[in-house]
Each structure stands twice: as structure tokens, then as C-alpha cells.
Amino acid sequence: MDHEGTREQLELAAVEPGGLERLMAGDTPNAQAVAAHLVGCPSCTDELVRLQRAATLIRGSVRELPPADLKERTLAAIRAEGVRRPLVVATPAAAGAGAAGTTAAASGVPVMASPSTAASGTDRRTRRTPRWLGWAATIAAAVLLSVVTTTAVVNNRVDNQLAAQNVEIAALEKVSVDTMGVAAQPDAEHVALRSGTDPALTGDLVYSPSSTALVVTAAGLAQPRAGQQYLCWVQVGGTREQVGRMFFSTHLAYWTGPVPALSGLSDGATFGVSLDSVDKDPVLVGDL
Amino acid sequence: MNGREGATDDVAVVRRMAAGSEAALETLYDRYASAIFAAVYRLTSDRGTAEEVVQETFLALWNRAETFDPAAGSLAAWLHAIARNRTIDRLRAAGRRPSMVALSSAAAPDEDATQALERLVSDGAIVGGARPVAGPEQAFESAGVQEAIGTALASMPEDERTVILLAYQEELSQSEIAARLGWPLGTVKTRTRRALHRLRKGLGAEFGPGAELDVVPVPIGEDR
Numbered sequence: 001m002d003h004e005g006t007r008e009q010l011e012l013a014a015v016e017p018g019g020l021e022r023l024m025a026g027d028t029p030n031a032q033a034v035a036a037h038l039v040g041c042p043s044c045t046d047e048l049v050r051l052q053r054a055a056t057l058i059r060g061s062v063r064e065l066p067p068a069d070l071k072e073r074t075l076a077a078i079r080a081e082g083v084r085r086p087l088v089v090a091t092p093a094a095a096g097a098g099a100a101g102t103t104a105a106a107s108g109v110p111v112m113a114s115p116s117t118a119a120s121g122t123d124r125r126t127r128r129t130p131r132w133l134g135w136a137a138t139i140a141a142a143v144l145l146s147v148v149t150t151t152a153v154v155n156n157r158v159d160n161q162l163a164a165q166n167v168e169i170a171a172l173e174k175v176s177v178d179t180m181g182v183a184a185q186p187d188a189e190h191v192a193l194r195s196g197t198d199p200a201l202t203g204d205l206v207y208s209p210s211s212t213a214l215v216v217t218a219a220g221l222a223q224p225r226a227g228q229q230y231l232c233w234v235q236v237g238g239t240r241e242q243v244g245r246m247f248f249s250t251h252l253a254y255w256t257g258p259v260p261a262l263s264g265l266s267d268g269a270t271f272g273v274s275l276d277s278v279d280k281d282p283v284l285v286g287d288l
Numbered sequence: 289m290n291g292r293e294g295a296t297d298d299v300a301v302v303r304r305m306a307a308g309s310e311a312a313l314e315t316l317y318d319r320y321a322s323a324i325f326a327a328v329y330r331l332t333s334d335r336g337t338a339e340e341v342v343q344e345t346f347l348a349l350w351n352r353a354e355t356f357d358p359a360a361g362s363l364a365a366w367l368h369a370i371a372r373n374r375t376i377d378r379l380r381a382a383g384r385r386p387s388m389v390a391l392s393s394a395a396a397p398d399e400d401a402t403q404a405l406e407r408l409v410s411d412g413a414i415v416g417g418a419r420p421v422a423g424p425e426q427a428f429e430s431a432g433v434q435e436a437i438g439t440a441l442a443s444m445p446e447d448e449r450t451v452i453l454l455a456y457q458e459e460l461s462q463s464e465i466a467a468r469l470g471w472p473l474g475t476v477k478t479r480t481r482r483a484l485h486r487l488r489k490g491l492g493a494e495f496g497p498g499a500e501l502d503v504v505p506v507p508i509g510e511d512r
Binding site: 008011012015016017054055057058060061063065066068071073075077081223225226227248276 | 314322342351455
């Protein structure tokens, strides 16, 4: 075998998986011919060494390149599974039970600021009372305060901070509307959520079995690390079903959306929030 | 665009994406997907996992754009943190341990080794360390290799790029490539050799003649 023939065999083998190793094993007539040429040809032997090194580098680098169609597949996945944008108020419900009905970004600051709920520390179920009017007034005040604060921010902060504030304001507005909407239902119920591990962690939940709308807020819940999320679930008859996931604004965590499982709900159901998996111990829990 | 300009521009692009711009999302994908894919692949040695993590990372970026705080760190660091957590979750689920990787490979594009080390230690992501092994692996870790290969691949004819990607990424033999593409085996071999020559030439240009990576010129026949 001559130089050209040998180098062709070496190069083609270098691109095949394990090709050079098989060629060097010399167990085929072709491989034996290459080996015979290499014995008497320092030039081709040097070329083999060069080729081995280059092929290792090339193989490693090429394998680290993403496939060309990954971009389109990723964009398609985001179109199918991502939140609708511009989102502002659509995000929580979009991540929830999948229904397109009631949407809201829940603030709940006013809810959590309620002394009667913050002081309880245990599950409590209360029928709708005129207290909701106080809630609504508190919520409206919080929204107004946020708008005023944001107005000041508009004048002083850079665009990205302003954009974040706008998102938060919109969330506060929508959760206020949702909370008042749920509270106006004749069967609205309020549940104080408890944490078994962190006394500073509190939460409130309001829901209506007839409309299946639910708003949950939490104070003291730290934002999860990148790649993690807090999942909202409802447990009925020993089976937990994810209904949404918590979103975070500056001072609170929230989720709001429809929960079909609430329809015709009987006693014994539980609502909870767990990190990453509904099967994990809840960081917040309350009996519905 | 240098790192600082890119980081500044990232904020504006993320803002446009949050407003619903898919073009902005594509810009960020083009900017960071390759680095994320490579980092995950180094940890897992599994291209399928790397593809899934890239998809999940950009889905998280799209869904949670409002939670990105440029004051807390760069977008690159944020995306790499998401990808790293998703990767580790998958490795744990599979009962595997992350591979040994060079510190430089775990760093975000705008981080130096010290910054990366501090971040990884604070995250509890480092479970051990060792003196780096000298040799070809060091060159492999070099961003210059990746760039040289990427440039050579981008500039070569489509048919040559196709055969080299099928060979190295899908690990197909030349016969399998010929069958897949419906090309004569001789054509596949010729295009494979040409592609290999271009890649080696790119490496030789990157590391210089002393690196002995470039090919000794040998005539290659025309397509058969």
C-alpha cells in the first residue's frame, strides 16, 4: 500500500467510531497492509500520531456542539408549553391546572397582612363574612400604594427595574380583582395555611367550590434556587394532584387559577405547597 | 461584543423577550445555547440529556424572565445555574455522579476561575477537587478548540458538514452515512476526508504548526 492509500485508510478510520483502534489491531487484510506500510514509513507514522491527536480534539469538540435542529425544537417546545406573552397576569394560571379560565397573578400582601390570619398559626376555616370588605379595601390600598411607589420609580430607575415593577403592579392589580371575585362568591372559604417547620412562614388561601377559583399567597417563602419551583397541589382521597406553582414578586409568593378538583369538594381535602415534587413534604399546608 | 456589552445588552433582550418577542428569545438562544449544551455534555457525556436540559433551560428563561435580576448576576450565570441544577437533578435521579470537569468548564462565559469557584462553593456544587492533568485534555478544554472547530464547520460546504456531524455526533460509519443519505460510499468517503482536512487545518491555524494538528497535504480525488 502506498502513501495515499495508507493515509486514506487512516483518515477514514479516524472518523469512524473506534476506527483507528480497529485498524491498528491489524486483523483484516486491509489493516495488515496499512501496518506493513507504517513499519517502513516514518512519514505516515508521524501522520498517524498527528491524526490521532487531531481526531480526538475534533471528536470531543463536535460532540459538544448542539444539533442544528435543537433550536427549532426548543422554540416549538416553548410555543407549546411556555407561558403566553406578554404575560403579566396570565402566568400563574397558565402554569396551573391548564385551564384557560380565571387567570391572575396573586399578590396577597393584603391577605397576609390580615392580623386575624397571621396570628392564627393553625388551619382555620371561616365562612364568608363582611370581613371580605375589609380585605378588598386593604387590597385596594396596597395596589394604590404600589402604583404610587412605581410612579416614583418611573422617574428614577432604569428601564429594567421599571419593567419589573410594572409586572408586579399588574400582578397586584389582578390578584386584587381575583381575590375580591372569589370573596364575592356565596360559598367562598378562607383557609390559613401553616408551616410545620418555619413559624415565620405563613400563607392564606381563598377559594370557591362553585367557581373552582382559588387564590393562594405566602409570606416568608424564599424564592427557590434556579431550576427549582414550589408546586401547589390538592390532595383528595389520598391522591395529590398538582394544580399550579408559586410565583414570586418582591415580598410574596402567590398562585391563582382554577382548580377543577374543588368542584363538589367534600371534607377531607388538603391543599399544600411542596418544593419540586407534589410527593414531598409540604412547606405550607391547610385543610380545605 | 465584549462580555460587559453583552451583559448589558442581555438585559434589554430579556426585556424584549418578556414583552413577547420570539426574536429576542432566538437571540438569547444563539448567544448561550451552545455553551450550555457543552457544559451539560461535559457533566453527563450524554447528548440526549444535554438537549433536554437546553430545552428546559430556555423554557425556564421564557417562563420566568421577570425573575431575572441583573443586579444579582449575569444572564449567562443565571442560565448556567438553571442548567446545572437540572443536570444534577437528572444525574441524581439516574443514580449517577457528575463527571470530573475542569473548573474553567463550569464557569459562565463572563466568570473567571476564581469567581466560578466562589459561586460553586457557595452553591455546594463542588464535592472534590484535583490538580488538573496536563496533556491533550487541557487543549480540549480550551475554548479555542471549540471556536476553531465551530468556525471550520460553519465555513465548510453543507455536504461535508453533514457527513462529519453524522460521523462524530451520531457515530455512524461511512456505510451507514451512505445508506442514510443515499449517496455512493465513495462520495461519502471523499467528503469525509475533505471535511476532516478542513477541521485539521482549522486546528492547525488555531494552535500553530508546533501543535502538529494540521494534515500533511495529500491530494484527494474528486467525487466519485
